[in-house]
Amino acid sequence: MSAILNDEQYLTALTRCSPNIQEFLRALNEKDSRIKWARLERDGCMQKDGSFFRVVSSVRTAKEQINEYKKGRKGVESQTECLLRANKYCSAVPAWKYTLTNKGVIDNKAKISTNVWAGGSYHNWGLAVDLVLRKFGTASIIKVSDGAISLANYYSLIGLTKLAEDCGLEWGGLWGDFPDLAHFQDENYTIPSIEYHYDKNMTFEFLQRLNSGLSVGSSESSGGVLSGAKKVVKMGAFGVVAYLIASFMGNKRGRR
16 A cells, blocks of 8 residues: 555656655655654554555646745735745745835735745745645644654654655755745755746756756747846836845745
């Protein structure tokens, strides 16, 4: 029996995510010996179909990422508005600290699941999956056979975080400013710059070509998106400021 629920998200991850992500999921699904399966069974984590885990999010389209970003925020309708509030360049500063405009204000911090706009998430490029134990979901504190424990400690206890590390993945549960217990990502690739945000080729294969230094044709790189000076003109005065800040803080990439 499979240890991961065999649904669309899982199958998408196996066909469209990076090799490291696929290795992690296959090892988990095939009940790799590094995971303490007996402990999971004792804690009642095995479901009726025999699975334990579920991939709740894998590859996201630009539209899906924008919708995810809007959760918990109101008035956020463009990438320009996002640039000064927690896009991939500014995510090191918590989103709710930005007060430069009355647009895009935080409506409900509890609902915020991402600080990055379309193209800035590792999910957009097949470099991340969100994985949960079906029994516990995203609960921060769980009750198991020998008492209460934090989900973060439990993941370490059963060997899940070590398996991810062995497969070359970073676990979002270690992020002190914005921990994400379900998030596992492959940081062995560089996400491209802003002009690729809405590229129709926003795929892992396209990312591989960019990272390997292979040439990318103008028709592939544009994808109907403005770049360089044209983009700045399109943004207007507010966009110029945002674009300059984005360029200055280009190394502060968002994660999820």
